Amino acid sequence: MTHLFRIRYNNTQGTLMRILMAASRRGLPMPYVQAMPFDGAHEARLLLDVSDKQVAQLYRDWHGTVDVLAVSSMQAAEEGWDAAIEAGAHMPPASTRVDAQSRSAIA
DSSP states (O other): OEEEEEEEEOOOTTHHHHHHHHHHTTTOOOSEEEEEEETTEEEEEEEEEOOHHHHHHHHHHHHTSTTEEEEEEEEGGGGTHHHHHHTTOOSOSSOOOOOHHHHHHHO
16 A cells, blocks of 8 residues: 655754665665655655555654654545556656755755
């Protein structure tokens, strides 16, 4: 079952990597990953095909991660992601804006 996870976190060194490692060490493919500033913190969105047991394990890992503020998820079908996945999309339905601060961090 495909889920879209939203993880709010403080952007300190290594936090995003720890969030991603919780999924990658389970061998879960990540067809979509997005991290961006959100409401004074940051938010990572991950699209993962997981079982109910894996959802519980990921929640436990992310809640135990330093600087993770909140974790939520929904089935991808609820947001129209299932049709986009079947069509082969690897990007979100709406494009995101890259601001000057993000661009300088990439350089």
